[in-house]
Amino acid sequence: MSVDEPAGGFVTGKPTVVVALGGHAFVKRGETGTHEDHRNNAARISESLMTLVDREYQLVITHGNGPQVGALLAQDERCRDQQPGSPLDVHVARTEGSLGYYLQQELLNSLRRRSVRRFVVTVITQVIVDGDDPAFEKPTKPIGPFLARDEALRRRDELGWVVGEEKGRGWRRLVPSPMPRRVIQRDMIREATAKGHIVVAAGGGGIPVRKTAAGDYEGVEAVIDKDRTSAVLAQEIGAHLLLILTDVDRVYLGYAGESPKPLGAVTLAECAAYIEAGHFPPGSMGPKVEAIHDFLIKGGSRGLITSADRLEEALAGRAGTHFIGRI
């Protein structure tokens, strides 16, 4: 199938789509992340998601939170002597609330303008990770502001942080990025979605929690990749399509090379082979393609990677990279 042919098969009855919004959905490059930036971007995204509403998809929306958690951590650093800071899991919860609010508001406005009567709900989402995930042994994900070496080492000694130097830029806190295992609120998300409500869930990849020896949940200071959590959630709620919106219109082979080759349609076998050949770097396109691959392996039908601007064209099969599961 070439990119110019319709992908087909998306709309059968009322299929569910999990849409993962990129970290720059709410704050675009060059913006500082003001309240107005968030509102304007949420409004723009909401309008582009209306093409899914027009097609009568059931809708679950997940999103990144990198810039927003970064801002909260920087605030903690600046105010350290005046007021207590928060652990990372609480900051993730905060951004799920605030970004969920922006989306709820603007989605409701977009729905109202179309006279579509659907509701929007944000779920503060906890995601179970394994306490013995190997990621806990070697934290790798840099978060928060850059610090001077002395300051970073003091945080390490006083607060038990793992810190590391980023060449030429300074020191930062490093946290683990464990694999998501289960979304605690999955049944509620599935039921609300099946009723036609639009659900915003698993913001920032969800709040990582683990089970204590006594069987209680407790938050952990870690971050979960939002694309990976989106794949787990999509599988758990029986979604038809995992749609990842980012800032490129499609996936390329040889992206950093002289003549990148755009991918139109990719079978499961091709997808596995491209991952194996190392075409997609960790931390950007890697987790997206791997997330879609995992979703399809576990029975999902379709994956799609494109940008919000090209969404309508992509749904018509004229843009984006389409991943096709087992038929």
Ligand code: ADP
């Ligand atoms: P998001 O915030 O949406 O998760 P990321 O920055 O993590 O965005 O990932 C998207 C980026 O991945 C693109 O901006 C692009 O520069 C980069 N990228 C890396 N490899 C590829 C590839 N093979 N094809 C397309 N984009 C790629």
Ligand code: MG
């Ligand atoms: Mg990313």
